[in-house]
Amino acid sequence: MAGTVKAAILRGRKTVETVVEGGLNTVDTVVEAGFNTVETMVVEGRKKVESAVSLGRKKVEHTLLHDRGTMQAAVLHGREDVRIEDVPIPQAGPGELIVSVGAALTCGTDLKVYRRGYHARMIVPPALFGHELAGTVVEAGEGVSGFANGDRVVALNSAPCGVCYFCQRGQENLCDDLLFNNGAYAEFIRIPARIVSKNTLHVPGHVALEHAALTEPLACAVHGLEDSHPHPGDQIAVIGGGPLGLMILHVAALAGYEVIAIVKHDGQVEAARQLGAAHVVQTASIRAAIRDTRALTPKQQGVDIAIEAVGVPDAWQEAVELVRKGGTVNFFGGCAVGTHVSLDTNRIHYSNLTLRATFHHTPAMCRKALDLIASGRFQAGAFITGHAHLYELNRVFEKLMNRSSEIKTAIVP
Ligand SMILES: [Zn+2]
Numbered sequence: 211m212a213g214t215v216k217a218a219i220l221r222g223r224k225t226v227e228t229v230v231e232g233g234l235n236t237v238d239t240v241v242e243a244g245f246n247t248v249e250t251m252v253v254e255g256r257k258k259v260e261s262a263v264s265l266g267r268k269k270v271e272h273t274l275l276h277d278r279g280t281m282q283a284a285v286l287h288g289r290e291d292v293r294i295e296d297v298p299i300p301q302a303g304p305g306e307l308i309v310s311v312g313a314a315l316t317c318g319t320d321l322k323v324y325r326r327g328y329h330a331r332m333i334v335p336p337a338l339f340g341h342e343l344a345g346t347v348v349e350a351g352e353g354v355s356g357f358a359n360g361d362r363v364v365a366l367n368s369a370p371c372g373v374c375y376f377c378q379r380g381q382e383n384l385c386d387d388l389l390f391n392n393g394a395y396a397e398f399i400r401i402p403a404r405i406v407s408k409n410t411l412h413v414p415g416h417v418a419l420e421h422a423a424l425t426e427p428l429a430c431a432v433h434g435l436e437d438s439h440p441h442p443g444d445q446i447a448v449i450g451g452g453p454l455g456l457m458i459l460h461v462a463a464l465a466g467y468e469v470i471a472i473v474k475h476d477g478q479v480e481a482a483r484q485l486g487a488a489h490v491v492q493t494a495s496i497r498a499a500i501r502d503t504r505a506l507t508p509k510q511q512g513v514d515i516a517i518e519a520v521g522v523p524d525a526w527q528e529a530v531e532l533v534r535k536g537g538t539v540n541f542f543g544g545c546a547v548g549t550h551v552s553l554d555t556n557r558i559h560y561s562n563l564t565l566r567a568t569f570h571h572t573p574a575m576c577r578k579a580l581d582l583i584a585s586g587r588f589q590a591g592a593f594i595t596g597h598a599h600l601y602e603l604n605r606v607f608e609k610l611m612n613r614s615s616e617i618k619t620a621i622v623p
């Protein structure tokens with residue numbers, strides 16, 4: 211009897227165990243399947259929510275942009291008269307972009323414009339100004355291809371026509387119909403269709419917008435060096451420690467040339483060394499600068515190439531005195547309208563000098579410049595020595611006029 215009962219109990223326990231185990235497995239499977247389903251639903255749901263949010267944000271941004279109607283922008287009214295005003299937010303016409311300015315950089319040209327109150331070729335007051343910028347696309351006009359909302363871009367300050375005599379010969383910087391764009395000192399800027407299609411570039415994700423904004427001046431510097439046709443081993447003297455002088459010397463040093471920087475101010479000596487100048491000549495007088503520079507060349511014969519990046523007659527004359535027989539002078543710095551310079555014709559002729567004067571940039575140079583910035587070899591950070599808000603623009607220009615050691619200030623609207 212006892213044996214039968216025991217066997218029955220054991221059988222019963224096994225049955226219970228089997229049922230329980232089976233049940234547990236089933237529960238596990240159900241729970242697991244449930245988890246999977248829930249996870250899938252969560253992931254899908256999140257995706258849906260995210261895309262709805264992004265779509266909604268775009269709609270809201272677009273509506274806000276145009277409901278808001280106005281933006282803050284710097285308006286030049288005349289000599290040393292810049293006012294921060296509410297102006298209409300531009301709208302994108304066919305082929306155009308509206309870019310939310312991430313950073314606009316101060317430039318020697320803008321400083322000249324601020325001082326003079328106009329620019330012969332580009333600006334008649336009252337006008338928006340500022341031309342070195344990078345930002346984010348917030349509106350793309352009808353027919354724009356290659357750019358969409360949210361894209362980070364650098365939009366250059368000009369674009370050539372592509373069809374005139376000069377464009378056809380690869381001298382787009384001299385285009386008969388060069389289209390300029392200004393208005394970077396503002397929250398938003400309209401980019402004309404021709405600049406969108408010919409001279410607007412995508413900024414790689416790892417490049418800060420304020421660094422990308424250096425593309426314009428750097429394109430001029432790269433152009434200036436290439437146009438001087440340097441040869442390996444050349445000694446190159448760069449006159450001037452302003453933003454462009456420093457940029458040219460840095461580009462030349464990166465390309466492996468021995469650079470002699472000729473500068474005036476203490477702060478520029480430091481900057482020139484940091485940016486790769488092999489020698490820095492700092493003197494008050496031009497005569498001493500010529501002597502000290504020649505002393506750094508074989509038999510004091512003079513440098514292979516002298517690039518003038520100041521834009522005053524004295525510096526143009528100095529450049530001609532710096533080069534060796536058969537050397538090249540590049541008058542890179544533009545002087546004020548109506549300036550005349552007297553040069554030693556005997557020296558130019560009997561020393562068989564090549565005189566060049568590089569102006570502006572071409573779309574190809576702009577691409578090279580952004581590539582150089584993106585490569586990380588170019589010390590972009592060294593050129594931006596300050597940050598300021600749009601409403602501080604007057605103070606920034608006053609400071610730049612008083613020749614501090616500032617190179618460029620990033621204006622963040
Ligand atoms: Zn500039």
Ligand SMILES: [Zn+2]
Pocket residue numbers: 370371372373374375376377382384385386387388
């Ligand atoms: Zn043209």
